[in-house]
Amino acid sequence: MPRTKVPDSASRKEQKGRIEEKLRLYEALYHLNQGFEQVLSQLRLLEEFGFRRKGRETFVEELRAEINFEIVERLQERELRDWAHFGDLRAEYEKRAANPATVSRHREDRRK
Numbered sequence: 001m002p003r004t005k006v007p008d009s010a011s012r013k014e015q016k017g018r019i020e021e022k023l024r025l026y027e028a029l030y031h032l033n034q035g036f037e038q039v040l041s042q043l044r045l046l047e048e049f050g051f052r053r054k055g056r057e058t059f060v061e062e063l064r065a066e067i068n069f070e071i072v073e074r075l076q077e078r079e080l081r082d083w084a085h086f087g088d089l090r091a092e093y094e095k096r097a098a099n100p101a102t103v104s105r106h107r108e109d110r111r112k
């Protein structure tokens with residue numbers, strides 16, 4: 001039975017970097033949408049003072065949707081890869097857990 005490769009420190013750092021990058025993308029998406037909401041709120045406030053130009057809110061919403069789409073599309077690709085990767089890891093774990101001899105051998109390997 002093939003043994004599961006334990007990630008070395010370089011690949012762990014690479015994985016951590018990918019996770020941090022993904023987190024920054026989600027944070028950027030959140031803050032971007034928060035900013036769009038502020039712009040829309042201020043446009044509505046200006047309407048109360050008689051400053052109304054048709055299409056401004058629509059333009060802002062269109063721009064928000066376009067940017068959200070691009071970011072979410074990139075995140076979707078990344079999440080799909082992560083889902084497959086971690087699904088493979090889980091399957092390997094379950095396979096090892098089903099065979100007690102493999103689990104004890106894996107523990108011995110980790111102690112070395």
